Amino acid sequence: MKTIKGKLLLWNGLLLVVVLILLEFSVYYSLKKILYQDIDTELRNEAMEINGFLHVVNNRIEFVNMHEWEEFEHQEVGANAIFFQITSFLSLNKIRSRNMELLGITLPDHPHSYKMPKNARVYSDVNANGYWLRELEMPIYRDGKQIGVLTTAMSLRNIKSFFNAILKIFMIITPFTLLVLVVGIWRLTQKALYPIEHISSVAGEIMKSQNLKHRIDIRDSAQEVQQLAGTLNSLFQRLDESIQKIKSFTANASHELRTPLTIMRGNIDVILAKERTKEQYQHTLKIILDEVKKLSRIVDNLLTLSRSDAGQTILEKNVLRLEELIESCQEELQSLIPPGEQQLHLQYERGLEILGDEAWLRELLFNLVENAVKYNRPGGEIFVRAYSENNRVCLEVRDTGFGIPEEELPKIFERFYRIDKTRLHSTEGSGLGLSIVKWIVEEHEGEIHVESQEGKGSIFRVEFPAVSYEEIAASYGKKSVRSA
Known part of the structure; x- marks a missing residue:
């Protein structure tokens, strides 16, 4: 059986068969042990009593008191009858109780009977002339010598009839019980697995219809099933979000790539429509070159994010001084600002050291400043600060621009996301810069925080783990190679 339902039914059915058989055997043998103990006790007591009335006369074993010989239980032949037989080693004869003589029963001899320890008691079931009996053999000792064997016995007819009846009952009850239990297990299995089947059905419908907004609703099921449904719902939600992001990414990427291509094609069509002057050709080629640069930047950014996603x-990383990094980027950062439109201010503490990749940290700083320039107001200011706080090295870029609406703050690191164009004086850019910034920060085990107020500007603060040359050298068992 390949289905879970079938396997549960099979294994539970087999387990029930084993348990039921073991239970029946336990009941059978427990009852047998109890009943046999009662019979053995009665046989032992009777043998001890009879042995006390025996004595040797003229080399023969005889009763001292014939009353014991004539007791009622030694004469009756019913279920409660007690039989006894004395085998004498002196006169080589056997003395049997009256009821044995009436039934014509003689208890068989056993090889061990002729040499038994004084305190020996041997119990066994015997078939004497068609009668099943429970017998006890006990040696008869006089003067330290075994002179015979005393055997007491009781009929097992009622006990065997009782156990035969029990076996028949077991043979009737067992199949019926198993049938009822198997049907019950089947129903319980169906009920227990129904939520799973429902989940499978709904999941199949979701995948078939490709409507990932649909959810599995199993509120009245067991906790484990609800957890499974919750996990699948979370998976569908993440898949839906991923697909929506892919669709948005594809649309945005197409738009960002199409805009420069459209501009280039339009200018080429215009310039080829008729003869132009040298200056007109140069102007058109400059426009095309600018759009090619934009395309190149978009493709480079996409390639960067693609490789970061793939972990390639x-x-x-090396130990870097943050002030040296900022100073080396100063001219490049200044070139991002159109002359006379905004002011750039650099403020940094010295001796701030971080472990990082210089090229990617330059890219991070460039993107943050470019973003501040883009969303600043004419005549605004941009502040780049580096400082230490709570054993963290902080890099902060603040502008005095339009600010970011609070509801849009969680989205600004999404790819191709840009704030409402109607709020801005410039909409240039692909919307990938902050996504790259976030990836660089995470790769450096840092954190990035954004604070913004509409009409007052925004603050992007990156926090890096502080590090020193001494710590790096100590971790490699070397001395510092650079002074503070």
Whole structure:
């Protein structure tokens, strides 16, 4: 059986068969042990009593008191009859109770009977002339010598009839019980697995219809099933979000790539429509070159994010001084600002050291400043600060621009996301810069925080783990190679 339902039914059925058989055997042998103990006790007491009335006369074993010989239970032949037989080693004869003589029963001899320890008691079931009996053999000792064997016995007819009846009852009850239990297990299995089947059915419908907004609703089921449904619902939600992001990414990427291509094609069509002057050709080629640069930047950014997603980008981290990094980027950062439109201010503490990849940290700083320039107001200011706080090295870029609406703050690191164009004086850019910034920060085990107020500007603060050359050298068992 390949289905869970079938396997549960099979294994539970087999387990029930084993348990039921073991239970029946336990009941059978427990009852047998109890009943046999009662019979053995009565046989032992009777043998001890009879042995006390025996004595040797003229080399023969005889009763001292014939009353014991004539007791009622030694004469009756019913279920409660007690039989006894004395085998004498002196006169080589056997003395049998009256009821044995009436039934014509003689208890068989056993090889061990002729040499038994004084305190020996041997119990066994015997078939004497068609009568099943429970017998006890006990040696008869006089003057330290075994002179015979005393055997007491009781009929097992009622006990065997009782156990035969029990076996028949078991043979009737067992199949019926198993049938009832198997049907019950089948129904319980169906009920227990119904939520799973429902989940499978709904999941199949979701995948078939490709409507990932549909959810599995199993509120009245067991906790484990609800957890499974919750996990699948979370999976569908993440798949839906991923697909929506892919669709949005594809649309945005197409738009961002199409815009420069449209501009280039339009200018080429215009320039080829008729003869133009040298200056007109140069102007058109300059426009086309600018759009090619934009395309190149978009493709490079996409390639960067693609490689980061695939884990293919390897960072070469070294101990860097943050003020040196900022100073080396100063001219490049200044070139991002159109002359006379905004002011750039650099403020940094010295001796701030972090472990990072210089090229990618330059890219991070460039993107943050470019973003501040893009969303600043004419005549606004941009502040780049580096400082230490709570054993963290902080890099902060603040602008005095339009600010970011609070509801849009969680989205600004999404790819191709840009704030409402109607709020801005410039909409240039692909919307990938902050996504790359976030990836760089995470690769450096840092954190990025954004604070913004509409009409007052925004603050992007990156926090890096602080590090020193001494710590790096100590971790490699070397001395510092650079002074503080």
